[in-house]
Amino acid sequence: MVNDFDNMIHENLFIFDIDAMTRKKVEPEGEVDGEVTSALVSCSYFDLDKRADNLVMEHQLVSINTTDDLLKIVWESSMCRGYLFLLDTPEPLLDYANTYHHTWDYNGRFVLVDWTLEHMRALTMTKNGKKTEHIVGAVKSSTEGEWMLYMNQLYWGQGVRHINTWRRHRFIHQLDLFPDKLSDLQGAVLRVSTFMFKPCIFYRRAPDGSIVSRYGVDIEVTKAVAYLLNFTAKFEEPPDRKTWGSKLENGSWYGMMGQLERNEVDIGVANLYVSGFRSDILDFTAPYTSEMTCFLARTEPPLPRWQALAFPFHIRMWLAILGGLIASGPMLFFVAWCSGRCGGDEIRGLQSLSFSWYYAFGMHFCEAHASLPRMASTQILVMFLWLYTMILTIAYSTNLRAFLIVRKPPAMMETIKELYESGLEVAAEGTVYRDGIAASSDPYLRGLARVYKGYDFQEDTFPLVLEGKAVFLGNQVTLEFLVSNKFTSRGIPRMRIMKENFASYSIAMALQRHSPLKRKVDKVLGWIRQSGLVRHYFLDSLRQAAAYEEDGHSEDDSGSIGGGQEEEVVVADGVIPLGLDHMQGIFMITIIGWVFCTQVFLFEKVILSDQS
Structure with missing residues (x-):
């Protein structure tokens, strides 16, 4: 009572x-x-x-x-x-x-x-x-x-x-009838769903493909929580190689989300974003880190080498040079013709418009002429023309060396507005980003929801990105790791991260809906976050991965995808010898000259035939 x-x-x-x-x-x-x-x-x-x-x-x-x-x-x-x-x-x-x-x-x-x-x-x-x-x-x-x-x-x-x-109206023992059952789980075995997701989770496998060990920032955080709460973490993968998983049309979920929804596992870890649409089926712990979400795009191939002949000057500079070339011939002809009409002893060649143009054209290429002007006015004009063309040719030749050796990158897409205007597909693993994009206040970012497409595996999106048909949306740490380890060969990256990013997401563990573990796990994660261990775990896992590969081991998919681009041949002293790829422009000019000369020859032949 x-x-x-x-x-x-x-x-x-x-x-x-x-x-x-x-x-x-x-x-x-x-x-x-x-x-x-x-x-x-x-x-x-x-x-x-x-x-x-x-x-x-x-x-x-x-x-x-x-x-x-x-x-x-x-x-x-x-x-x-x-x-x-x-x-x-x-x-x-x-x-x-x-x-x-x-x-x-x-x-x-x-x-x-x-x-x-x-x-x-x-x-x-x-x-x-x-x-x-x-x-x-x-x-x-x-x-x-x-x-x-x-x-x-x-x-x-x-x-x-x-x-x-x-x-006899009393308890025979003075015991707490409601003890704390969560601070010490007494070695209970909790099932943890995870999968390999570099650089947050790494696997080491035996020759037969079995998993020898797991490590990475998410794994180490889980182990730290298990140690402090005294439970044993039993790691397992989502069925059918699914990763986080998404909601199906019938309302059920697959992948890690499905395991948590069906209470098949106790915890889920794998660089898991805190998102509202998942909160209906699971509980998120307090976040233990955060990451920026960025767009991964193809590194546009460098411009062809033959275009290097035009790179030293801007288009407006080329137009100014063309204007100077057109004006120099008539100006030289006019000064020489006036000198001759005024009784001067100027050479007859400069008193011809075609010869004056040819004379000025040669000066632009620092070509010396056997015939020199005799009158002082013509000599002064030629002297300044020589000074003008010398500075011009020295500036061009000096800058040309750099463009022949180093390829000029093309203009690249860097902003969300440019991505929206390009019409490229926005590919991502799953649908976790779709709601965030659709709810954005930025009209260009909101417009990307129409071209968003979720995939079961991120590897399915990489061929599309390399072909320039899509960009991949993911967290910055993962994208940087992918670029440096999968899509970089001999220092040349085939993918790049756009400068403008999407948003910042908090990373947390996932628990079953209404899990009693949440209060204690949140407290432990707060200690881990405040101690700075998360950053330590991440850097330590990168060092382990690098040491493991230096020993000649492979961790499934750490190799380069699709091969690299053609590389430069560098001799021992670090100087790059100029090859056919560097100098292809001059051969194109020669061929153009041959074609043009042939056309002029045929034209002259027709004219002479008519005259005879």
Whole structure:
């Protein structure tokens, strides 16, 4: 019988005599036959059946006959979280614990009186009972006036455990009936879903393909949590080589998300983003790190070498040079012609427009002429023309060397606006980014949701990116690792990260929905984050991966994909010899000259034939 319900509510505990509970009210002093009873449970509501009239209660007092009667309870009261059940039949509560998952108070303290041991075990095995930390039951023994108290074990073991005995109006042991079952899981084996996701998770495999060990920042964080909470992490992969998984049309999930939704694993880790659309089927822990999300695009191939002849000058500079070349011939002709008409002794060749043009054209190529001007005015003009062309040719030849040796990169897409205007597909693994893109305030970023496409494996997207048909969306750390380890050959990357990124995401562990582990795991992750161990784990895993590959081992897919580009041949002193690829432009000019000369020759031949 509950003693003084008003005091019990305010003091967040109640004192009772199990024998008297079904017979009479206990006096407010909380003593039975001169003996002080034990504080058992905090409480706010009591769910009673026909014996409710024996109890005095100003708070919730609900008569339970069917499962629907349990819906009348205001679960998770702000006053306290205790529930006392005096039921003739346990079926309504068992059915409720298997059906209503969102209203159950998983952090409450449940006291069941006059249940059988089988019913106690059945409650702890329901969907809600498996995730409830505190369930205590009083089972009447064959001895008169004796009650056996059992509690659920949660992660400590299956079923229930006998913890105390009520005899002669008192407990025979002074024990905490609601111990902390989460700070020390006593070596319980928890199933952890994960998969290889470099550079966060690495695998080492035996020659037969079996997994020898796992390491990486996510694995080390999980091991640290397991050590501090004293449980054994049993790692396993999602079925059918699926990774995080997505929601199917029938409403179910596959991959890691499906395992957590079906309660097949306890924890999921693999660079997992905290996202709202997954929160309906699982609980995220407190984040232990964060990462930027970026776009991975193809590194555009360098411009052809023959175009290097035009690279030293900007297009406006070339137009200015062309204008100077066109104006120099007539200007030279005009000065020489005026000098000749004024009685000067200027050479006759410069008094011809075609010869003056040819003369000025040769000066632009620093070509010396046998005929020199005689008049002072013409000599001054030629002197400045020589100064102009010398500076021009020296600047061109000096800059040309650099462009012949180093390839000029083309203009590249760097912003979200440019990506939107390009119309390229935005490829990603799964659909985790789609909602974030569609909800963005940036109209260009929001427009990318129309070309977003999720894939089961990121490897399926890389050929599209290399062909220039798509960009890949992922976290910055992973993309940097991919570029340096998969798509770089002899120092030349075939992919690059665009300068403008998408958003920052928090990285956390995933737990089953309403998992009792969350409070303790959050606390431990806070310690790990504050200590700086996350960064230490990440750098240490990169060093391990580098050392492992230096020993001649391979970790599945660390090699380059698709081969590299043509490389430069460098001699011992570091000088790059000029090859046909560097100098192809001059041969193209020669061929163009041959073609043009042939056309002019044919034209002259036709003219001469007509004249004859």
